[in-house]
Amino acid sequence: xxxxxxxxxxxxxxxxxxxxxxxxxxxxxxxxxxxxxxxxxxxxxxxxxxxxxxxxxxxxxxxxxxxxxxxxxxxxxxxxxxxxxxxx
Amino acid sequence: xxxxxxxxxxxxxxxxxxxxxxxxxxxxxxxxxxxxxxxxxxxxxxxxxxxxxxxxxxxxxxxxxxxxxxxxxxxxxxxxxxxxxxxxxxxxxxxxxxxxxxxxxxxxxxxxxxxxxxxxxxxxxxxxxxxxxxxxxxxxxxxxxxxxxxxxxxxxxxxxxxxxxxxxxxxxxxxxxxxxxxxxxxxxxxxxxxxxxxxxxxxxxxxxxxxxxxxxxxxxxxxxxxxxxxxxxxxxxxxxxxxxxxxxxxxxxxxxxxxxxxxxx
Numbered sequence: 001x002x003x004x005x006x007x008x009x010x011x012x013x014x015x016x017x018x019x020x021x022x023x024x025x026x027x028x029x030x031x032x033x034x035x036x037x038x039x040x041x042x043x044x045x046x047x048x049x050x051x052x053x054x055x056x057x058x059x060x061x062x063x064x065x066x067x068x069x070x071x072x073x074x075x076x077x078x079x080x081x082x083x084x085x086x087x088x
Numbered sequence: 089x090x091x092x093x094x095x096x097x098x099x100x101x102x103x104x105x106x107x108x109x110x111x112x113x114x115x116x117x118x119x120x121x122x123x124x125x126x127x128x129x130x131x132x133x134x135x136x137x138x139x140x141x142x143x144x145x146x147x148x149x150x151x152x153x154x155x156x157x158x159x160x161x162x163x164x165x166x167x168x169x170x171x172x173x174x175x176x177x178x179x180x181x182x183x184x185x186x187x188x189x190x191x192x193x194x195x196x197x198x199x200x201x202x203x204x205x206x207x208x209x210x211x212x213x214x215x216x217x218x219x220x221x222x223x224x225x226x227x228x229x230x231x232x233x234x235x236x237x238x239x240x241x242x243x244x245x246x247x248x249x250x251x252x253x254x255x256x257x258x259x260x261x262x263x264x265x266x267x268x269x270x271x272x273x274x275x276x277x278x279x280x281x282x283x284x285x286x287x288x289x290x291x292x293x294x295x296x297x298x299x300x301x302x303x304x305x306x307x308x309x310x311x312x313x314x315x316x317x318x319x320x321x322x323x324x325x326x327x328x329x330x331x332x333x334x335x336x337x338x339x340x341x342x343x344x345x346x347x348x349x350x351x352x353x
Contacts, residue, residue, distance in 0.1 A: 013270035019277050022234050026241050026281065 023066065027074045031064050038062060041076075049080065056081040089119075090198035093325065094223035096247070098239030100210030102231045103260040106296060106306075108207035109137045110315070111227075113305040114322030116168040120202035123162065125174045125194075127219035128209040129184055132176035139303020140165060140173050149177040152189040158196060167308065172201070182214045187221035192237050194222035203325070212246060226255040227287060232262060232273040241282055253272075256287035258321065263292045264335050268299065288321035290314050291335055 042062045049055050059081040064074055095108045105128075112124040125148065126134035135141040146161035151174070158174075165171040174197070177184060197204045208219035220226065226247050230240040240257070247255050259275055266272035277290055295312035299305060306315035307322075313333065320330045 015267075015273045015277065018234050018273055018280070022237055022281060025234075025238055027244060029238065029266050030245070 027064060027066050029076055033064055045078065045080075053082045053086055054084040056083050065072070090201045092194045092198055092222055092224045093203060094127075094208050094219065094220050094226045094252075095205060095229060096208040096216065096226055096243055097229040097236070098212065098243040099212065099230075099236045102229050102236050103290070103296075104210075104229050105133050105137050105207050107227070107229050107258060107260065107290075107318070107321075108134060108205050110305045110307050110318035111322050111325065112203075112205045113138075113165075113168050113171055114307045115205075115325065116165075116171045116201050116321045117319070118322055118326060119170075120326075121170045121172075121200070122203045122205060123172045123174060123197050123201040124195070125204065125206045126176035127185075127190075127206050127215065128180065129176045129180055129182050129215065131209065132178050132205050135163075135173060135175045137300055138165065138173055138305065140175075141273065141303075144175045147175045148193070149180050149184045152185050152193055158193075158271060167304075173333040182209070182218070185216055185218050190218045191222040212242065216243075216246070217250075220250055220252060221281060223252060226252045227258055228255050228282075228284070229258045230278065230282075231260050231335055232267075232278065237273070237278060237281060244282060244284060255284055256284060257284050258288040258290065259286070260290045261292040262289055262335065287324050288317060289332060289335065290317040290321075291333075307350055 031075075041088065042060065045062070046055055046057060046081055061079045063077055065077045069075075095104050095111070097104050108124055112122045115122045124134060124138075126132050127148070128134075129149065133148075135144060140163050143163050146156040148158045148161070151158050151161045154258075162172040162174055194206070195202055206219050206223060209215035228240050228243055228247070230236045244255055248330065257279065259278055262275070265273055267274050275286065279286055285319060291313045293306070293314035295306050295309060296314050299309065299312070305318075306312045307318050309315045317333055320333065323330045
């Protein structure tokens with residue numbers, strides 16, 4: 001059904017943008033997690049995974065973000081592209 | 089024995105000094121004896137906001153270095169019977185005072201006054217640490233902007249780390265028209281994000297500029313919305329329950345319609 005109310009209340013007004021940006025920034029600020037620490041975590045994850053799969057290190061992305069699955073609480077999110085599954 | 093309240097924010101320019109002056113004067117209007125302290129050493133301004141700049145002889149550094157007695161440095165406000173200002177030093181550094189000296193100072197002042205209100209400098213460095221050292225509780229001032237709210241969040245964390253628990257929030261300079269258009273964060277948004285309780289909402293009001301030009305707190309002006317909002321904060325500090333001014337803030341017209349019809353998010 002055509003949502004008359006949504007139509008009038010503009011979905012992307014600037015306060016919603018501000019709120020979303022702020023929430024994301026605060027997840028980082030509050031986690032107190034330095035880029036060095038993230039880099040270290042990333043490297044160790046790669047080491048472990050490399051035992052089993054061929055990881056595309058250049059495409060690897062790890063960040064702290066809020067996750068819908070955990071009610072918006074901070075979560076460590078990792079996207080790890082795999083070049084090839086190693087078979088033993 | 090009085091209570092020591094620090095007014096802080098992290099970010100500069102959000103209205104700490106205006107809040108200190110008006111909450112101080114407001115508490116006096118409610119019958120209290122109040123001392124306001126300018127802890128912003130090197131960048132003093134509480135004196136000009138209160139219109140007392142011509143009467144400074146001694147300052148906070150003179151007091152803590154025992155260059156004068158505490159009562160010699162306090163400036164009595166003639167318009168508000170019971171309001172006293174302890175000015176900051178203008179020519180010294182932030183580290184001219186130590187946290188221990190601050191604790192000693194406010195402990196002495198709270199014997200003499202019902203409330204001691206400290207105007208904290210912006211930032212999170214030594215000046216901030218000094219200002220909060222002797223405080224019993226903290227109020228955090230913010231405006232509905234990303235940068236101010238982010239800094240408020242940081243300050244709340246630091247206050248809690250210093251065991252100044254349950255700081256209360258003042259949202260200053262709210263533009264009702266912009267909130268209605270959805271172009272400014274509303275009070276609920278900020279309460280959600282910062283997860284602390286509210287003690288005041290102050291609308292953006294040209295009377296603040298006019299009052300500051302004249303060196304007169306807005307609480308002296310019965311008509312000013314900002315003055316009313318600051319009076320309400322003073323009452324809440326004393327533990328009274330005061331309804332929030334009807335600024336029609338939290339929802340747009342269509343937001344309200346949505347609620348009525350149970351539509352939307």
